[in-house]
Amino acid sequence: xxxxxxxxxxxxxxxxxxxxxxxxxxxxxxxxxxxxxxxxxxxxxxxxxxxxxxxxxxxxxxxxxxxxxxxxxxxxxxxxxxxxxxxxxxxxxxxxxxxxxxxxxxxxxxxxxxxxxxxxxxxxxxxxxxxxxxxxxxxxxxxxxxxxxxxxxxxxxxxxxxxxxxxxxxxxxxxxxxxxxxxxxxxxxxxxxxxxxxxxxxxxxxxxxxxxxxxxxxxxxxxxxxx
Amino acid sequence: xxxxxxxxxxxxxxxxxxxxxxxxxxxxxxxxxxxxxxxxxxxxxxxxxxxxxxxxxxxxxxxxxxxxxxxxxxxxxxxxxxxxxxxxxxxxxxxxxxxxxxxxxxxxxxxxxxxxxxxxxxxxxxxxxxxxxxxxxxxxxxxxxxxxxxxxxxxxxxxxxxxxxxxxxxxxxxxxxxxxxxxxxxxxxxxxxxxxxxxxxxxxxxxxxxxxxxxxxxxxxxxxxxx
Numbered sequence: 001x002x003x004x005x006x007x008x009x010x011x012x013x014x015x016x017x018x019x020x021x022x023x024x025x026x027x028x029x030x031x032x033x034x035x036x037x038x039x040x041x042x043x044x045x046x047x048x049x050x051x052x053x054x055x056x057x058x059x060x061x062x063x064x065x066x067x068x069x070x071x072x073x074x075x076x077x078x079x080x081x082x083x084x085x086x087x088x089x090x091x092x093x094x095x096x097x098x099x100x101x102x103x104x105x106x107x108x109x110x111x112x113x114x115x116x117x118x119x120x121x122x123x124x125x126x127x128x129x130x131x132x133x134x135x136x137x138x139x140x141x142x143x144x145x146x147x148x149x150x151x152x153x154x155x156x157x158x159x160x161x162x163x164x165x166x167x168x169x170x171x172x173x174x175x176x177x178x179x180x181x182x183x184x185x186x187x188x189x190x191x192x193x194x195x196x197x198x199x200x201x202x203x204x205x206x207x208x209x210x211x212x213x214x215x216x217x218x219x220x221x222x223x224x225x226x227x
Numbered sequence: 228x229x230x231x232x233x234x235x236x237x238x239x240x241x242x243x244x245x246x247x248x249x250x251x252x253x254x255x256x257x258x259x260x261x262x263x264x265x266x267x268x269x270x271x272x273x274x275x276x277x278x279x280x281x282x283x284x285x286x287x288x289x290x291x292x293x294x295x296x297x298x299x300x301x302x303x304x305x306x307x308x309x310x311x312x313x314x315x316x317x318x319x320x321x322x323x324x325x326x327x328x329x330x331x332x333x334x335x336x337x338x339x340x341x342x343x344x345x346x347x348x349x350x351x352x353x354x355x356x357x358x359x360x361x362x363x364x365x366x367x368x369x370x371x372x373x374x375x376x377x378x379x380x381x382x383x384x385x386x387x388x389x390x391x392x393x394x395x396x397x398x399x400x401x402x403x404x405x406x407x408x409x410x411x412x413x414x415x416x417x418x419x420x421x422x423x424x425x426x427x428x429x430x431x432x433x434x435x436x437x438x439x440x441x442x443x444x445x446x447x448x449x450x451x452x453x454x
Contacts, residue, residue, distance in 0.1 A: 070314055077304035087297055090314065094321060173410060180404045187400070 011076045018068050018089055022096075025061045026140040028054055029096045032103035033136055033199060037129040039110035040192055041122050051107035058100035065093045081213075088209045092143065095202040095209075099136070102195040102202075109188045109195075116185040124171070125192060128164045131157060132196045132203075139203040139210070148214050151207040161200040168193045238303045245295045245316055249323075252288045253367040255281055256323045259330035260363055260426060264356040266337035267419055268349050278334035285327035292320045308440075315436045319370065322429040322436075326363070329422040329429075336415045336422075343412040351398070352419060355391045358384060359423045359430075366430040366437070375441045378434040388427040395420045 032054040039048035069090050072078065078086055135154050142150035172186040172193075259281040266275035296317050299305065305313055362381050369377035399413040399420075 066314075070310065073300060073314070074306045074310050079301045083297065083301050087293075087300070087317065090317060091321065094318065173414070176403065176410050177407045180407065183400060183403050 011072075011078070011082075014068070014072050014076060015078075015082065015085065018065065018072060018086070021061060021065050021068060022089055022092060023140075023144065025058065025065060025093065025096050026143075028058050028061070029099045029103070030133075030136050030140065032058065032100055033106075034133060036103040036106035036110065037125075037133070037196075039107050040113060041126055041129070043110075043114055043118075045111065045114060048107040048110045051103050055100050055104050058097060062093055062097040066090065069093070084213050088213045091209050092206050095205045099199050099202050102199050105195045106192050109191045113185065113188050116188070122189075124164060124168045125189065125196075128161065128168065128193060128196050131161055131164065132200045135161070135200050135203040139206040142207060142210050146210070146214055148211055151210040151214075154207040155204050158200055158204045161197055165193050165197045238299075238305070238309075241295070241299050241303060242305075242309065242312065245292065245299060245313070248288060248292050248295060249316055249319060250367075250371065252285065252292060252320070252323050253370075255285050255288065256326045256330070257360075257363050257367065259285065259327055260333075261360060263330040263333035263337065264352075264360070264423075266334050267340060268353055268356070270337075270341055270345075272338065272341060275334035275337045278330050282327050282331050285324060289320055289324040293317065296320070311440050315440045318436050319433050322432045326426050326429050329426050332422045333419050336418045340412065340415050343415070346409065346412065349416075351391060351395045352416065352423075355388065355395065355420060355423050358388055358391065359427045362388070362427050362430040366433040369434060369437050373437070373441055375438055378437040378441075381434040382431050385427055385431045388424055392420050392424045 032051050035047045035054070036051045038044050039051065069086050072086055073083075135157050138150050138157075139154045141147065142154065169190060172190050176183045176186045259278050262274045262281070263278045265271050266278065296313050299313055300310075362384050365377050365384075366381045368374065369381065396417060399417050403410045403413045
């Protein structure tokens with residue numbers, strides 16, 4: 001902040017622009033995850049179709065973010081924590097795009113489930129999706145606020161998601177074994193829980209990246225301390 | 228090449244070192260994929276256990292590659308095609324690590340399948356895995372040789388994998404509907420085909436990155452032409 005040259009200001013602006021785009025993408029992905037889950041639990045076709053629309057914008061902004069990050073590396077040649085931020089932006093971008101893909105998978109399952117009468121309450125799926133949605137939100141908040149504690153809480157929640165997934169899986173297997181007519185619906189629901197689990201995995205990737213980023217900040221602080 | 232300064236040579240060496248590490252990782256991942264498939268198709272427990280060992284080294288080298296790429300960005304501040312190569316290295320690194328994870332998923336299914344008598348020949352899985360293994364090899368060769376045609380052939384093969392996956396899926400559903408005792412085995416086999424399909428997806432990500440890289444080379448050639 002002390003070296004108020006035009007070059008530094010320009011760099012800060014580009015970095016803010018990159019963060020801004022990532023936050024826009026985060027909001028889109030968060031909305032897509034929520035809508036895909038609503039499509040399943042509320043049998044809402046229009047929510048599922050909205051997810052397909054979201055995906056188009058998510059793919060577009062992913063390219064914009066990659067390009068902005070690469071331009072920033074090429075023209076500003078950041079070092080230390082700023083460099084880590086750009087590299088982490090590239091990584092988070094990939095995770096967010098995959099989360100968008102997984103929302104589409106869930107939306108596809110939701111549309112397939114519309115054909116089936118609900119022969120099983122979706123309590124576990126609702127519970128699991130609430131947990132995963134909160135992980136999505138926390139991982140993005142941790143990024144906005146450079147919050148290591150919040151990032152660690154995301155990583156801790158991943159075990160709970162895995163347990164819920166396993167429990168649901170075994171329940172759905174019994175459900176299939178009980179009556180072969182349940183097989184298509186059970187497979188769709190397994191697909192939903194698997195996609196939710198993978199979305200949770202991506203939030204833990206993001207949380208790990210944030211810890212890496214904060215570690216980078218610490219390294220810079222140490223070198224500032226030496227000055 | 229004409230500006231043979233020490234700095235340029237040092238940069239070239241670091242870039243070669245990064246490529247070398249990526250190739251080591253590629254070989255490890257290719258071996259892990261092959262071993263995990265062998266564990267399923269040949270009911271080979273030791274192959275499955277070897278995949279767990281491979282995964283440890285893959286995770287370790289992933290960190291080394293990320294660190295090498297970030298150091299290279301920080302100290303050498305590459306531009307144009309060199310910058311693209313480093314960014315693509317970071318992306319390919321992520322894809323390769325996920326492919327390693329997926330090999331572990333397949334190995335886990337292989338171990339679960341050991342408990343089951345083989346009540347269905349694994350012709351489709353062998354066919355699918357042969358195709359996916361060739362995509363893995365081609366995507367890495369395309370990277371080594373900057374071969375856009377080879378990269379495009381990987382992307383074209385992805386449809387065949389999706390079709391095989393869908394065909395196998397429907398066959399496995401009938402198999403489950405026919406006899407509930409088949410359900411656990413069919414679910415394991417579905418897990419294997421799904422992981423193979425996802426490995427194929429990662430090879431197409433790598434192929435796309437290679438095309439991006441080659442496009443970068445073209446851009447540099449254009450700017451050289453302007454000089």
